[in-house]
Amino acid sequence: MASRTVTLEQVARHAGVSPSTVSRILNGTAVVSDDKKQAVEDAIRTLGFVPNPVARGLAGGRTLSIGVVTQAIDSPFYGAALRGIEDTLGAAGYSPLFVSGHWNADEEARCIDVLRARRVDGLIVLTGRLSDAALRALARQLPVVVTGRSLKAPGLLSLDFDNALGARIATEHLLGLGHRSIAFIGGDPLHPDSREREAGFRAAFTDAGVTVDPMLMTVGDYQEAGGRQAIERLLDARRRFSAVFAANDQMAFGAALALHRRGLRVPQDVSLVGFDDLASASYSIPPLTTVHQPVMDLGRAAAAGMLALLAGSKPDTALPPPQLVVRESTASAVGG
């Protein structure tokens, strides 16, 4: 382990060249003769030189760091995305700077201010609360990648998952099993993806020529407690249903507990489908049938997109389509 701060200038001296030459070699800014190049590389190795990103940032205007706005750093859902981002960015020499917006537009704006003050080279916003206009304005100042919405603007890449289609195939699965009375537990109504999932749910019904029972449409908060309460309300009101579609896995887990508490078995009495395919979904009891979201891929794609924006090349915007993972929480309807 090299011990203390070796500077570029020392490398230059050691190699018998000027600092500029060293810099050029480091950044590939210009062509340098092979012998000098060799000398410098040797010097770098023997001295254990590591470029100082701080100085680099001041001089070159780039910090090699990317701000990542997530809603909660400890989100079971976005965790995987953060990991994908970290991997992809790290491989390119960039470091992510994670901040949490806590589902609050103001806080999110403050976070972004902090990130910009730290001179991040770009911004990745995972399902933010900011307006499209604010995002567009931001994109005029630095490269921006957003997920969870569709938005076209210069310097901006948006990666959207087809929530409607996901909800649709989940609902079709239930319908295909013979279920007709299907309760829907929606997420935060302010979330666009929540609305899209509801739309997909309804679309599947329409396509199948089945009518949605409005009394079975409930609203949660994307948390376990919301799913649980939704089921409890339904049960307290003596509603009849043979299946439940929760707009995310966390609510599905809450629903499962409520069902369990009331003596209803999954899937024998009630089938249950979630959305997201959290890591824990395959170890819930019973393992949850759910719509898989390629969250880590999303993170990777977002990071790769950012890298592309930074490099001025055309980012690849392809995201895998939604896919239903059938496990053990769904079964054929017995009575209907």
Add this chain to the structure above:
Amino acid sequence: MASRTVTLEQVARHAGVSPSTVSRILNGTAVVSDDKKQAVEDAIRTLGFVPNPVARGLAGGRTLSIGVVTQAIDSPFYGAALRGIEDTLGAAGYSPLFVSGHWNADEEARCIDVLRARRVDGLIVLTGRLSDAALRALARQLPVVVTGRSLKAPGLLSLDFDNALGARIATEHLLGLGHRSIAFIGGDPLHPDSREREAGFRAAFTDAGVTVDPMLMTVGDYQEAGGRQAIERLLDARRRFSAVFAANDQMAFGAALALHRRGLRVPQDVSLVGFDDLASASYSIPPLTTVHQPVMDLGRAAAAGMLALLAGSKPDTALPPPQLVVRESTASAVGG
């Protein structure tokens, strides 16, 4: 929204003072007359000046950023700690730089190199894989806070949770319910806390005058799959047990699934206790009895400790004691 980079120098000009005076006011480095102070503060406000941390880092040697080494950014366990760290650090104007070591000493060392290259002002290491010696060496170079081990060294603060006691009270709970044949699922044997939990388990037996059945001692990997396989091995070998203590919740979830698959009910046939009290523990089926770890507090304490080290004051090292959360996965032993 202030639009473009206002510099300290511009503020100085606007206020009719020298740059150093502005700097002094910003950092409280020296006493400044009230009128100039007022003028500068006005200028800062009207110009919308925001200090550039990059330049600050280069000049002053401080970056106001703290490196945080976690094993996986998407860990369901450490997520809460990251959140606590983010909150506490952020309130003090510091930004965390999260990196993942992936339970690998080499990778962890590389991460630390990256962080040091970025000139972080301090390092928080959450249950790292590095040797005590390496950590001590590190602490000679910059303030270090470590969790998951007890270590005394100058410039280093270690925050340890009493794993042995936690395991002990969990085991006593089971013993108190009349269980005698208790299976133990250990975590990664390389993890010190895994060994401590096993020691606590054994200590409870010793205190109760009960003998541990070596055939019921199994090893997992701290993941769901490990817990599941452990139970499967036990059952395949026709071992008899009325309770299971898993060294963490994730393995307990895996164990629960394995039990469920074999037609064993929790807690009627087998009682189950976990360790950690993950957010999902209260929504598993049945809700899991487990040892609560104050993870967010741990994060807050680690950050506060770092701030104290940075300020040269004595950090408060107190951490809440382990506490058993009794939910619905444990019941009295029927047969023994």
Add this chain to the structure above:
DNA sequence: TTGTACGCGTTATCAC
């Protein structure tokens, strides 16, 4: 109390 001058480690712009 306040200002001047220099340095932090790199990159960028010139000349050569």
Add this chain to the structure above:
DNA sequence: GTGATAACGCGTACAA
């Protein structure tokens, strides 16, 4: 191709 030289924005001795 290569080397001076000047920024980059701020902190801090040192002097006043």
